[in-house]
Amino acid sequence: MTDQPWQDPRSRAPQPGQSEGSFRCPAPEAPAGAQPGGSAPAAQPYGSAPAPQQPNRPQQGSGAAPGAAQPPVQQPGYAAQQPGYGSQHQGYAAQQPGSSSQQQAYGTQQPAYGTQQPGTGSQHAPHRGAPQPGYGSAPQGSAPHGGPVQGAPGYGAPGPVPQQSRPGYPQGSGFPGAGTGSHPGTGAQQPAPGGYPEQRAYSQSRLRPSVTQEMRSRSQIHQHSGAQLQASWTQQATSAMRREDPTKGADLARLIIGIVVCAVLGLGFLLILLLGALSFRGVGVIIVLLSLLPLSVIIGMVLWFDRWKPQPKLILGLCVLWGAVASVIIVFITQLTSIYALGAFGIDASGDVVGAVVMAPIFEEGAKGIFLVALVLGARKYFEGPLDGWMYGTLIGAGFAFTENLLYLGSAYDDYQSQGLILTFAMRCVVSPLLHSTFTGMAGIAIGLAARRGSWWLTALMWIPGYIVGAFLHGLWNGVATATDDIDPLASIAITLVFSACVSALWFGSGLYLRHEETKQTRLMLGDYANAGWLTHAEVDMLGTWKGRRAGRRWASQFPGGKTEMKAMIRAAASLSSIRERILGGVGGRTEIARERFELDELTQARSRLMASARMPARRP
Secondary structure (H helix, E strand, O other), rough: OOOOOOOOHHOOOOOOOOOOOOOOOOOOOOOOOOOOOOOOOOOOOOOOOOOOOOOOOOOOOOOOOOOOOHHHHHOOOOOOOOOOOOOOOOOOOOOOOOOOOOOOOOOOOOOOOOOOOOOOOOOOOOOOOOOOOOOOOOOOOHHHHHOOOOOOOOOOOOOOOOOOOOOOOOOOOOOOOOOOOOHHHHOOOOOOOOOOOOOOOOOOOOOOOOOOOHHHHHHOOOOOOOOOOOOOHHHHHHHHHOOOOOHHHHHHHHHHHHHHHHHHHHHHHHHHHHHHOOOOOOOHHHHHHHHHOOOHHHHHHHHHHHOOOOOOHHHHHHHHHHHHHHHHHHHHHHHHHHHHHHOOOOOOOOOOOHHHHHHHHHHHHHHHHHHHHHHHHHHHHOOOOHHHHHHHHHHHHHHHHHHHHHHHHHHHHHHHHHHHHHHHHHHHHHHHHHHHHHHHHHHHHHHHHHOOOOOHHHHHOOOHHHHHHHHHHHHHHHHHHHHHHHHHHHHHHHHHEEEEEEHHHHHHHHHHHHHHHHHHHHHHHHHHHOOOOOOHHHHHHOOHHHHHHHHHHHOOOOOOOOHHHHHHHHHHHHHHHHHHHHHHOOHHHHHHHHHHHHHHHHHHHHHHHHHHHHHOOOOOO
């Protein structure tokens, strides 16, 4: 026989008229010195010591003539179950001249042994007796002729399948056709101790009859006897899926509730506008417009402060509507009830001192601030710090001031006609439009300081210090206004101007300082992601400063869709800053960590899309 490299017989192409998986291995070539009609010596396992040759002798009582073909002598490790093969192998009982034995198909009944070879479309099994993995050495724990070593794990026993590396795929990452077995629904099904695939219990439908283990035992499914299933395509498809926001369901519920509440309060606001326009002796439309003027200015200023990390417009609208409608109703009911209750004890609560200085601040700041508590408990995701609380409190106070100005302007016109209307408009809408916004903003700042850390009950209780500060400032303002009613009008106006200027300075100063601190905190938190490799430090400077954001948007606007992706990166970076601070404060738990991964993916994808857009021709040089 010519000295040629070994080749698996099944790797040869099938002959015409013979299917690829059914052709049989040819009879082995007779060794030198073999007698015609003699049986072929049994093949030895690859890498094992050869067995001594046995002469062909007729068996006693068989009646076979000398020289007739005898059945091959069974060698150890051939007819028995070979470890690692998963099937019963038949020896080389090839049909020789003069022999009556049937030729056995090579590799038959090997359901658990075929593996897909790279670059081929058919399954090939390694040569019997070939050590695994590789062909050069015997497996650890095996004896000559393929027999297992006593005390060693059986060759081919169920165990982890080593991942082979392929061109274009990183080592250990899993390539097409090689399962990981670590993710449900992906990779190969790892066999259980009994040789079966990994078992898993699936949830049952409540609308269908229950399926019990006894029912499964009666109607068993024929076990798959082939190679372990490879489903690495599911891993690749899963990795290509876009990560979903873990709070998506809760956000949808909050959105529905917000829309319903906004619709109800919106109807109440429209009713107030309609009643105001039809009242006040034909000048109701003018009074409504004069009341809307300071409200519009305050809303515009809040939107200017909200540019760093814009909050949902639905929440901003709810704050205005709550202050203009709900809080006014609550104040009317509670204050009227208190007047009658105190009157039963002989206390007159309707006067200027008790009613304006004591009762009005308590009930008004309570009615306005209660919505801040509900907001931080129900939508803490959007109540991320003192700046948010300051903006929400400002809008609630502005809404309340709108309805109050509507009533005061109408009353001044009824009492003093146009002169009273102009004077009241100047004092309330021009000189002191930020009073209620400042008072309620104090409660919002206090809640915002606790929103990023601490438990929910601590966040709710932090409303109390802010409520006390707001109510004190409110009572002080009402007390000054009441005390200056009996003095010279010019002196009264001067005192009012000074006090109003102090309150307005407090409001502006608080907003500017809180926004400045927000930018510093953003850079600090984004620095953690830069140190972890998610961002570069240049990107931190770009996304964490006003100057950098403007430069980034200006540069990205040169490319198609670039400005949109830059805005997406800015939004994701601002969200990550708040999320990171909440995680460090122990707020949110696993949900907050999942949100962090989602926002990191959003930031990475936006950067990739921006870089792809930057490779396209620019709109201008």
